[in-house]
Amino acid sequence: MAESKNNIVTHGLSGKVGDLLVFSQRNGKTIVSKAPKERTGELSDKQKAHKLKFQKAVLYAKSALADPVKNQMYGIKSDSSSGITTYNVAVADLLNAPDIEEIDLSNYSGNPGDLIKITATDDFQVISVTVKIENADGILVEEGNAVDNGAEWIYTATASNSDLAGDKITVHATDNPANITELTQNL
Missing domain, CATH: 2.60.40.1930 (Macroglobulin (MG2) domain)
Incomplete structure:
Protein backbone atom coordinates (compact mmCIF):
# COMPACT_ATOMS: atom_id res chain seq x y z
CA MET A 1 0.00 0.00 0.00
CA ALA A 2 1.36 3.36 -0.99
CA GLU A 3 1.53 6.18 1.50
CA SER A 4 2.07 9.82 0.80
CA LYS A 5 3.27 12.02 3.65
CA ASN A 6 2.87 15.78 3.90
CA ASN A 7 1.10 16.02 0.54
CA ILE A 8 -0.15 19.61 0.31
CA VAL A 9 -2.49 18.73 -2.57
CA THR A 10 -4.55 16.05 -0.79
CA HIS A 11 -4.12 17.13 2.86
CA GLY A 12 -7.59 17.68 4.41
CA LEU A 13 -9.37 16.87 1.15
CA SER A 14 -12.82 15.33 1.58
CA GLY A 15 -15.53 14.41 -0.92
CA LYS A 16 -16.13 12.75 -4.25
CA VAL A 17 -14.20 13.51 -7.42
CA GLY A 18 -16.46 12.69 -10.36
CA ASP A 19 -17.32 9.01 -10.46
CA LEU A 20 -13.73 7.96 -9.86
CA LEU A 21 -12.44 8.75 -6.36
CA VAL A 22 -13.65 9.46 -2.85
CA PHE A 23 -11.48 11.36 -0.36
CA SER A 24 -12.22 11.06 3.37
CA GLN A 25 -10.52 11.90 6.64
CA ARG A 26 -9.80 9.33 9.36
CA ASN A 27 -7.53 9.94 12.36
CA GLY A 28 -5.82 12.86 10.69
CA LYS A 29 -5.08 10.87 7.53
CA THR A 30 -6.55 11.38 4.10
CA ILE A 31 -8.05 8.18 2.70
CA VAL A 32 -8.51 7.81 -1.05
CA SER A 33 -10.76 5.07 -2.40
CA LYS A 34 -12.60 4.09 -5.52
CA ALA A 35 -16.06 5.66 -5.79
CA PRO A 36 -18.85 3.19 -5.08
CA LYS A 37 -21.17 2.19 -7.89
CA GLU A 38 -24.88 2.82 -7.68
CA ARG A 39 -26.82 -0.29 -6.75
CA THR A 40 -29.10 -1.71 -9.40
CA GLY A 41 -31.84 -4.22 -8.86
CA GLU A 42 -34.14 -5.02 -5.96
CA LEU A 43 -32.83 -5.67 -2.45
CA SER A 44 -33.41 -9.15 -1.04
CA ASP A 45 -35.49 -9.56 2.13
CA LYS A 46 -32.30 -10.13 4.15
CA GLN A 47 -30.71 -6.99 2.70
CA LYS A 48 -33.83 -4.95 3.50
CA ALA A 49 -33.83 -6.26 7.08
CA HIS A 50 -30.12 -5.46 7.48
CA LYS A 51 -30.60 -1.97 6.05
CA LEU A 52 -33.47 -1.32 8.46
CA LYS A 53 -31.43 -2.58 11.42
CA PHE A 54 -28.52 -0.31 10.48
CA GLN A 55 -30.90 2.66 10.13
CA LYS A 56 -32.16 1.91 13.65
CA ALA A 57 -28.55 1.74 14.87
CA VAL A 58 -27.81 5.17 13.39
CA LEU A 59 -30.91 6.67 15.03
CA TYR A 60 -30.03 5.02 18.35
CA ALA A 61 -26.45 6.33 18.19
CA LYS A 62 -27.64 9.86 17.45
CA SER A 63 -30.06 9.76 20.40
CA ALA A 64 -27.30 8.31 22.63
CA LEU A 65 -24.98 11.19 21.72
CA ALA A 66 -27.75 13.67 22.61
CA ASP A 67 -28.23 12.02 26.04
CA PRO A 68 -25.41 13.16 28.38
CA VAL A 69 -25.49 9.96 30.46
CA LYS A 70 -25.36 7.60 27.46
CA ASN A 71 -22.84 9.81 25.69
CA GLN A 72 -20.49 9.54 28.66
CA MET A 73 -21.16 5.80 29.04
CA TYR A 74 -20.30 5.06 25.40
CA GLY A 75 -17.51 7.64 25.40
CA ILE A 76 -15.58 5.57 27.94
CA LYS A 77 -15.25 2.77 25.36
CA SER A 78 -14.28 5.09 22.49
CA ASP A 79 -10.66 5.26 21.41
CA SER A 80 -9.64 8.23 19.29
CA SER A 81 -6.20 6.79 18.60
CA SER A 82 -7.76 3.87 16.72
CA GLY A 83 -10.63 5.90 15.24
CA ILE A 84 -13.39 4.35 17.35
CA THR A 85 -15.74 7.19 18.23
CA THR A 86 -18.53 7.33 20.79
CA TYR A 87 -20.92 7.16 17.85
CA ASN A 88 -19.25 3.95 16.57
CA VAL A 89 -19.55 2.30 19.99
CA ALA A 90 -23.27 3.15 20.22
CA VAL A 91 -23.96 1.85 16.68
CA ALA A 92 -22.12 -1.39 17.45
CA ASP A 93 -24.05 -1.82 20.69
CA LEU A 94 -27.38 -1.77 18.87
CA LEU A 95 -26.14 -4.06 16.11
CA ASN A 96 -24.87 -6.71 18.55
CA ALA A 97 -27.35 -8.46 20.84
CA PRO A 98 -26.13 -10.15 24.02
Whole structure:
Protein backbone atom coordinates (compact mmCIF):
# COMPACT_ATOMS: atom_id res chain seq x y z
CA MET A 1 0.00 0.00 0.00
CA ALA A 2 1.36 3.36 -0.99
CA GLU A 3 1.53 6.18 1.50
CA SER A 4 2.07 9.82 0.80
CA LYS A 5 3.27 12.02 3.65
CA ASN A 6 2.87 15.78 3.90
CA ASN A 7 1.10 16.02 0.54
CA ILE A 8 -0.15 19.61 0.31
CA VAL A 9 -2.49 18.73 -2.57
CA THR A 10 -4.55 16.05 -0.79
CA HIS A 11 -4.12 17.13 2.86
CA GLY A 12 -7.59 17.68 4.41
CA LEU A 13 -9.37 16.87 1.15
CA SER A 14 -12.82 15.33 1.58
CA GLY A 15 -15.53 14.41 -0.92
CA LYS A 16 -16.13 12.75 -4.25
CA VAL A 17 -14.20 13.51 -7.42
CA GLY A 18 -16.46 12.69 -10.36
CA ASP A 19 -17.32 9.01 -10.46
CA LEU A 20 -13.73 7.96 -9.86
CA LEU A 21 -12.44 8.75 -6.36
CA VAL A 22 -13.65 9.46 -2.85
CA PHE A 23 -11.48 11.36 -0.36
CA SER A 24 -12.22 11.06 3.37
CA GLN A 25 -10.52 11.90 6.64
CA ARG A 26 -9.80 9.33 9.36
CA ASN A 27 -7.53 9.94 12.36
CA GLY A 28 -5.82 12.86 10.69
CA LYS A 29 -5.08 10.87 7.53
CA THR A 30 -6.55 11.38 4.10
CA ILE A 31 -8.05 8.18 2.70
CA VAL A 32 -8.51 7.81 -1.05
CA SER A 33 -10.76 5.07 -2.40
CA LYS A 34 -12.60 4.09 -5.52
CA ALA A 35 -16.06 5.66 -5.79
CA PRO A 36 -18.85 3.19 -5.08
CA LYS A 37 -21.17 2.19 -7.89
CA GLU A 38 -24.88 2.82 -7.68
CA ARG A 39 -26.82 -0.29 -6.75
CA THR A 40 -29.10 -1.71 -9.40
CA GLY A 41 -31.84 -4.22 -8.86
CA GLU A 42 -34.14 -5.02 -5.96
CA LEU A 43 -32.83 -5.67 -2.45
CA SER A 44 -33.41 -9.15 -1.04
CA ASP A 45 -35.49 -9.56 2.13
CA LYS A 46 -32.30 -10.13 4.15
CA GLN A 47 -30.71 -6.99 2.70
CA LYS A 48 -33.83 -4.95 3.50
CA ALA A 49 -33.83 -6.26 7.08
CA HIS A 50 -30.12 -5.46 7.48
CA LYS A 51 -30.60 -1.97 6.05
CA LEU A 52 -33.47 -1.32 8.46
CA LYS A 53 -31.43 -2.58 11.42
CA PHE A 54 -28.52 -0.31 10.48
CA GLN A 55 -30.90 2.66 10.13
CA LYS A 56 -32.16 1.91 13.65
CA ALA A 57 -28.55 1.74 14.87
CA VAL A 58 -27.81 5.17 13.39
CA LEU A 59 -30.91 6.67 15.03
CA TYR A 60 -30.03 5.02 18.35
CA ALA A 61 -26.45 6.33 18.19
CA LYS A 62 -27.64 9.86 17.45
CA SER A 63 -30.06 9.76 20.40
CA ALA A 64 -27.30 8.31 22.63
CA LEU A 65 -24.98 11.19 21.72
CA ALA A 66 -27.75 13.67 22.61
CA ASP A 67 -28.23 12.02 26.04
CA PRO A 68 -25.41 13.16 28.38
CA VAL A 69 -25.49 9.96 30.46
CA LYS A 70 -25.36 7.60 27.46
CA ASN A 71 -22.84 9.81 25.69
CA GLN A 72 -20.49 9.54 28.66
CA MET A 73 -21.16 5.80 29.04
CA TYR A 74 -20.30 5.06 25.40
CA GLY A 75 -17.51 7.64 25.40
CA ILE A 76 -15.58 5.57 27.94
CA LYS A 77 -15.25 2.77 25.36
CA SER A 78 -14.28 5.09 22.49
CA ASP A 79 -10.66 5.26 21.41
CA SER A 80 -9.64 8.23 19.29
CA SER A 81 -6.20 6.79 18.60
CA SER A 82 -7.76 3.87 16.72
CA GLY A 83 -10.63 5.90 15.24
CA ILE A 84 -13.39 4.35 17.35
CA THR A 85 -15.74 7.19 18.23
CA THR A 86 -18.53 7.33 20.79
CA TYR A 87 -20.92 7.16 17.85
CA ASN A 88 -19.25 3.95 16.57
CA VAL A 89 -19.55 2.30 19.99
CA ALA A 90 -23.27 3.15 20.22
CA VAL A 91 -23.96 1.85 16.68
CA ALA A 92 -22.12 -1.39 17.45
CA ASP A 93 -24.05 -1.82 20.69
CA LEU A 94 -27.38 -1.77 18.87
CA LEU A 95 -26.14 -4.06 16.11
CA ASN A 96 -24.87 -6.71 18.55
CA ALA A 97 -27.35 -8.46 20.84
CA PRO A 98 -26.13 -10.15 24.02
CA ASP A 99 -24.96 -13.76 24.00
CA ILE A 100 -26.13 -16.32 26.55
CA GLU A 101 -23.20 -18.67 26.67
CA GLU A 102 -24.28 -21.02 29.44
CA ILE A 103 -27.16 -21.85 31.76
CA ASP A 104 -25.75 -23.84 34.69
CA LEU A 105 -28.53 -25.88 36.31
CA SER A 106 -26.24 -28.12 38.38
CA ASN A 107 -27.27 -26.37 41.64
CA TYR A 108 -31.01 -26.37 40.87
CA SER A 109 -33.09 -29.23 42.29
CA GLY A 110 -36.45 -27.47 42.61
CA ASN A 111 -36.02 -26.07 46.11
CA PRO A 112 -36.30 -22.43 47.22
CA GLY A 113 -32.81 -20.99 47.51
CA ASP A 114 -31.35 -23.16 44.73
CA LEU A 115 -29.12 -21.26 42.30
CA ILE A 116 -29.17 -21.04 38.54
CA LYS A 117 -26.01 -19.49 37.09
CA ILE A 118 -26.06 -17.76 33.72
CA THR A 119 -23.08 -16.63 31.68
CA ALA A 120 -24.23 -13.75 29.47
CA THR A 121 -21.96 -11.37 27.57
CA ASP A 122 -22.32 -8.40 25.26
CA ASP A 123 -19.96 -6.24 23.21
CA PHE A 124 -20.82 -3.39 25.58
CA GLN A 125 -22.94 -4.34 28.61
CA VAL A 126 -25.66 -6.78 29.64
CA ILE A 127 -28.06 -4.77 31.80
CA SER A 128 -30.54 -7.46 32.86
CA VAL A 129 -31.10 -11.20 32.86
CA THR A 130 -34.48 -12.76 33.62
CA VAL A 131 -35.28 -16.40 34.32
CA LYS A 132 -38.60 -18.16 33.79
CA ILE A 133 -39.26 -21.73 35.00
CA GLU A 134 -42.20 -23.69 33.57
CA ASN A 135 -43.40 -27.24 34.20
CA ALA A 136 -43.57 -29.73 31.32
CA ASP A 137 -47.25 -28.86 30.83
CA GLY A 138 -46.44 -25.14 30.44
CA ILE A 139 -47.60 -24.02 33.90
CA LEU A 140 -45.45 -21.20 35.28
CA VAL A 141 -43.50 -22.23 38.38
CA GLU A 142 -41.74 -18.88 38.89
CA GLU A 143 -39.93 -16.07 37.13
CA GLY A 144 -37.73 -13.20 38.16
CA ASN A 145 -34.49 -11.26 37.71
CA ALA A 146 -31.02 -12.66 38.10
CA VAL A 147 -28.35 -10.66 39.93
CA ASP A 148 -24.98 -9.77 38.38
CA ASN A 149 -22.07 -10.81 40.60
CA GLY A 150 -19.45 -9.47 38.18
CA ALA A 151 -18.56 -12.82 36.62
CA GLU A 152 -21.99 -14.30 36.00
CA TRP A 153 -25.68 -13.73 36.65
CA ILE A 154 -27.24 -15.63 39.57
CA TYR A 155 -30.92 -16.48 39.88
CA THR A 156 -32.12 -17.71 43.28
CA ALA A 157 -35.20 -19.92 43.13
CA THR A 158 -38.13 -18.83 45.30
CA ALA A 159 -40.72 -21.57 44.68
CA SER A 160 -40.82 -25.28 45.38
CA ASN A 161 -40.82 -27.41 42.22
CA SER A 162 -41.13 -31.10 43.08
CA ASP A 163 -41.35 -32.59 39.57
CA LEU A 164 -38.48 -31.39 37.38
CA ALA A 165 -38.99 -33.89 34.55
CA GLY A 166 -39.51 -31.97 31.30
CA ASP A 167 -39.37 -28.54 32.97
CA LYS A 168 -38.27 -25.66 30.78
CA ILE A 169 -35.92 -22.87 31.87
CA THR A 170 -36.03 -19.76 29.67
CA VAL A 171 -33.43 -17.02 30.08
CA HIS A 172 -33.61 -13.52 28.53
CA ALA A 173 -30.55 -11.24 28.41
CA THR A 174 -31.01 -7.54 27.58
CA ASP A 175 -28.46 -4.83 26.71
CA ASN A 176 -28.65 -1.01 26.68
CA PRO A 177 -30.44 -0.58 23.34
CA ALA A 178 -32.99 -3.21 24.47
CA ASN A 179 -31.70 -6.06 22.29
CA ILE A 180 -33.04 -9.28 23.82
CA THR A 181 -31.53 -12.72 23.46
CA GLU A 182 -33.46 -15.80 24.59
CA LEU A 183 -32.16 -19.27 25.38
CA THR A 184 -34.26 -22.19 26.59
CA GLN A 185 -32.97 -25.29 28.31
CA ASN A 186 -35.00 -28.34 29.30
CA LEU A 187 -34.41 -30.34 32.47
